[in-house]
Amino acid sequence: MSAARGRGRPRDPETDTAILTAALELFVERGVEGTSMEQVAKRAGVGKLTVYRRWNSKEELIAQAVEQWVSAEVTPSAADVYALSPQAIVEHVLPPAAEMAASVGFRALVARIMGCAVSHPELMAIYWKHYILPRRELAAAMLRRAQQDGTVAADADLDVLIDMMAGAVTYRVLQPDPPDATEMLRYLTSVYRQAGLYPPAG
Amino acid sequence: MSAARGRGRPRDPETDTAILTAALELFVERGVEGTSMEQVAKRAGVGKLTVYRRWNSKEELIAQAVEQWVSAEVTPSAADVYALSPQAIVEHVLPPAAEMAASVGFRALVARIMGCAVSHPELMAIYWKHYILPRRELAAAMLRRAQQDGTVAADADLDVLIDMMAGAVTYRVLQPDPPDATEMLRYLTSVYRQAGLYPPAG
DNA sequence: ATTTATTAACGGATCGGGTTCGTAAACATA
DNA sequence: TATGTTTACGAACCCGATCCGTTAATAAAT
Incomplete structure (x- = not known):
């Protein structure tokens, strides 16, 4: 998890939180079935690829968004x-x-x-x-x-x-x-x- | 509610139950947001118009399906x-x-x-x-x-x-x-x- | 013959997943 | 500093699926 200082451009940590926040909001508003990766990306103000690069599926993303919230x-x-x-x-x-x-x-x-x-x-x-x-x-x-x-x-x-x-x-x-x-x-x-x-x- | 014996072709009561059953199943499987009138019609083996004639919206239909179940x-x-x-x-x-x-x-x-x-x-x-x-x-x-x-x-x-x-x-x-x-x-x-x-x- | 129910088909539009492309930001080496 | 390499990023794109609501043609009753 630690920023291992890779070679190229590092990921923007604010992008992560923006995506997680958008995912949690949409999950609460529309449920798992009513949420799409496209909506998440749009609400986070981010390209879809940016979402897909970090999470392979809607379910994984929502799971992590929930985990972050309840663990806070x-x-x-x-x-x-x-x-x-x-x-x-x-x-x-x-x-x-x-x-x-x-x-x-x-x-x-x-x-x-x-x-x-x-x-x-x-x-x-x-x-x-x-x-x-x-x-x-x-x-x-x-x-x-x-x-x-x-x-x-x-x-x-x-x-x-x-x-x-x-x-x-x-x-x-x-x-x-x-x-x-x-x-x-x-x-x-x-x-x-x-x-x-x-x-x-x- | 009673069949007032209207003029034209009467509605098939089995169609009603087929639609309600399909709606309840889909609601349980996919939630409100994940269910569509089209899916309901397809699963009930019925045309969409047949569904729309009886219920104006997905929400009304699901509500009645749930009501029927819990009241049974x-x-x-x-x-x-x-x-x-x-x-x-x-x-x-x-x-x-x-x-x-x-x-x-x-x-x-x-x-x-x-x-x-x-x-x-x-x-x-x-x-x-x-x-x-x-x-x-x-x-x-x-x-x-x-x-x-x-x-x-x-x-x-x-x-x-x-x-x-x-x-x-x-x-x-x-x-x-x-x-x-x-x-x-x-x-x-x-x-x-x-x-x-x-x-x-x- | 008339009224209503029903299915199949259609149209138009949106949405969804996944990819491509051009650009930006951080490295590395010189 | 300068240059090339690597990764991140957003916008645009593609194409199939879906969805809603309507229309048209048929079926079943009066």
Whole structure:
């Protein structure tokens, strides 16, 4: 990946980002089937050959565009789980998560990725590996600690419980009439409370 | 809707179903953006005009095809909730639900509908109204009864809890490496148990 | 005979993938 | 600096496929 300083004219790195950005936008707007290399090149302000030189297929390009996007997000450190109080963690994690989940861009991208689950499993796999799994690790750590504290049943199936939490959010986000950030925060709080990660309302 | 016995040659009702079936198949295979009226006509073995005479646009056609499919499924009677024991209900509801959720057709259709949440909200709305809402009613009735029995917390937010249950299943179904029917039944049982609708494992 | 349904064919236009061509930008060597 | 080599780049091009919407001719009913 490093610029090995080849012989001839080096590739313009801004061209890469322009193509990836255009590809991601088009994927979100029109889906895989509705996107073409020609559209990508046009929107990126670039010749088609420039796209073809770097990616052999639409699928590969979109996959990398998605990977770049979902990998850009940072997960709160898993070490914090043991350094802070459970309640502090939750209160630290939830507001940015609500902001994220309520944003139109996130909603649109998640919808498209879910829509590809069967037809383009690679995209789902990328999303799963780079976005979901790190957050599951964090959630698992929180739940294990909550089990020690007794607020989550010791015999609970954590994988299922995590699915319920993450699934509820995804599900809610894709519903008709999706929530705004404020409502989403309330919703997340309710989910965490139901799971046993947050004390009952006072 | 009734055949009002018009003057000229009557429409062939089998043509309608052939078109709707073709449209649904193509939607599942290629999504809205990847489907065209021409493809639908070809797959249905029908002239394009025959399609255009009945539906003005691809979107309307696909919407009706989806509506027909999701409406074909029957919900277990909500009255049963009060006639049977909670455990009997669950044991009656879960196996067919697992079968359904694990089928490839269901998985593919749900993925496509989720994928349209932003770009074609009308499809999501149809799915929501005809498929999700009736099942939510049933789940709500079960949960209310469980609240009376004390297995679900009295102050639980049922809407959120239903989202967690339904969301977990949807989420699980769309994951890479989806479960088969047997695994799905185990999964559903675990979800119901976590929610308080099923007794802990013995 | 009239009305409607249906298929096949057509037309016009766009789009799509993939290539070619002339040019620009970085090297290398002298 | 000067010159040649190598790679990158955008625009134009080619050609087949597709797509939408219409028209014309036929079929099935009243």
